[in-house]
Amino acid sequence: MKVGLTGFASAGKTTVFNALTGLQAPTGSQGESRRNLGVIKVPDARVDALAAHYAPRKTTYAEVNFVDFPPSRAAGGRRAVLDAETVAQLRDADALVEVVRGFPDLTGAPPTPVQDLEAFAAELVLADLAVVEKRLERVRKEKGHEREKVLLERVVTDLEAGRALRTLSLPADERRALAGFAFLSLQPLLVVMNVPEAEAGRPLPADVAARARAEGAEGLVLSAPVEAELSQLEPGDRAAFLADLGLEASARDRFIRAGYALLDLISFLTAGEDECRAWPIGRGTTAVKAAGKVHSDIERGFIRAEVIGWEDFARHGSEVKCREAGRLRLEGKDYVVQDGDVIHFRFNV
Template sequence: MKVGLTGFVGAGKTTVFTALTGLQARPAAPGAVNLGVIKVPDPRVDKLAEIYHPRKTTYAEVTFVDFPPAHTAERRAVLDAPTVAQLRDADALVEVVRGVPEVTGAPATPAEDVSAFAAELVLADLAVVEKRLERVRKEKGHEREQALLERIAPELEAGRALRTLGLGVEERTQLAGFAFLSLRPLLIVLNVAEAEAAAPLPADVAARAGAEGAEALVLAAGLEAEIARLEPADRGAFLHDLGLADSARDRFIRASYHLLDLVSFLTAGEDECRAWPIRRGTTALKAAGKIHSDIERGFIRAEWGGNLVLRP
C-alpha cells in the first residue's frame, strides 16, 4: 500500500512524514521524494508468533511517499506536471493542510485550502480526459470509452471529484488505466498547534472534506514527530498526558485501511507468520492468489472457523 503525502507549501507534510515514520526527511533535489515504510501493528500476528515461533514474522506494511511541492513562487501552485505524474503512482493521497498561522501572521484557512487542492486534482484529471477525447473521437472502436469520458467530462468541468460520482465497479475498472487523481481515496490531515492536538476536527473542514468524498483527521505534526522519536515504552504515558488515546501513526494506519477498504488475512507456520493486506470482500480464492498464483490455480475450498485463540 503506497500513500502519497502532498499539500501546499508550508502545510507541514514533511513533518507529518517524520511523525508517521520516525524518519528525518532529507532535503532532496527538485522532483525527488522521501520514502518511509512502517509496519502495521497486528496483535493477531504477535499471538501467532507466540504459538509457532517462526523463523520470520512479517507484518503488513504502509509505504509513505513525501512528494515535494512545486518549485514556484505561488504557494498554491502545487501540482506541476512532474508532481502529478508521481502522485498517480500512489494508491491513496493524503493532503496535509495548514491549521496554524503562517510566520507572517497570516491566519490559517484550512477549509479554503481543501477546496483549492481538490480543484487542482480535478483540473489535472480534466486535462487527461480532454486530451483522450480528442483522440477517441477520431478513431473507431472506442465507443464505450468515449461515452464514459463524455459523461464524466462535464462533472470535472463543474469541479466535482470523480470519487463523488458514485461510479460503479465496471466504470472504475474502465477508468483505472488513467490513474485519475480525483478518483483516488483522499485523506485530509489538518496540521495543528500542540495546544490543539486533542481538539476535534473543525466543522467547516469536516464539511469540506465530506463534500470531496474524503476523510479527515487532526494531527499536531511537530508534537507527534517528537513522540515518534521516543522509545516505545515511553510513548504511552506521554500520549496520555496530552489527552491522546494513541499515536498519529496508529490513527493514520486505521484511517488508511478504512480509506482503502482493506483488511488483513493471516498465514502461519514454523517458517513464517504473516499478515497480507487485501480489499474487503476479496474471495478466499483471490486471497490465495495473493500468496502465490499456484495456490489460486490449485484452490479446492476454504473452511470457516473461529479465531478465539487470537483474541487478546
C-alpha cells in the first residue's frame, strides 16, 4: 500500500511522517526542500508464527509506503497549496493521508481543524475539476465519446458543487470508467489530526469527525511526542504507557488498522524455508489474481492453490498435520482468498 501524506503547509506532515515511520526527517524550515520516503512494516502475529515454525531465511511483513512532499511552489516560486508535480505523485498513491494541525501555530493562533478540512477538500476538488474540464474539452470536439461525455458532465456538476467524488455512490462501471483519471477527491482519505501530548488520549473531536465523514474519510488522532516516547520503550512497557494515556494502541497500529479498513485490504500468507511472507490484497481477490501478486508467471501458469485457513494452521501447527487432518484444500482460479489463508500456488510455465 502506498500512501501520500498531504495537507496544508506546516500542518505537521513531516512530524507525522516521522512518528509513523520512526525516521527522523528534518521538520520545520529545515525540512523544506526534500521529499521523504518511508516504510512501516505491518506487525502480523501470523507471520511471526509461520517464521517460528519454518525458520525461513527471510521473513517479510506487509508494508505501508509513505511519501511526504516538500512544500508546493507555484510558478514564480510562491508557495502554493498543491503544485502540479505533487498532484501528479499523489494521484499515483493508493490512499491519501491528510494531516490536520491540532496544535497552536507559530503565532500562537489556535488550530482550526474543521475549516482546514473544508478548505483542503476544496483544493482536491479544484485539482480534479481541472482534469475533467480538460478532458471534456477534448471529447466534446471529437465524435463517439457519448457515454464518457455524459459521465464527465455529471462529474463536473458534482465537483462544481464542491462534492468530493468519493462521497458519491458510483456504480462499478462508472468507477472503472473514472479510474484512469486517478481523481484526488475519489481516493480513499484518512485524516490524521496532529495534537499536543496532553490531548493524545482524547478521541477525534466530534466536529472534526463529522467533517471527515462528510468527506467520505476516516479519521484518527496522533500525538507525535507520544509516538516518539513509545518507540523508545521496551515492547513490554508499551501497553502500560498507552493505558496511562487512555489509549488502546499506538498511533502506528491504529493507523495501519484504519488504512486496511479504508482500503478493504486483507493479507494472505506464503510459507516455506526460503521465506514467510504476508501479502496484502483487496478483499474479494481471486486465487489467480493473488498469485499474480507473488509473480506474474504464477498467475499466467496457475494450476491450483493449496490453501490452509489460518485457524486450521494455528490449530494443527504445521502444513503436514493440516494435510493429515484433511484441512488442506485444493482451490481453483476463482476461489476468493480469505484473510490469513496460507497458500501454496501450483503453476506451470
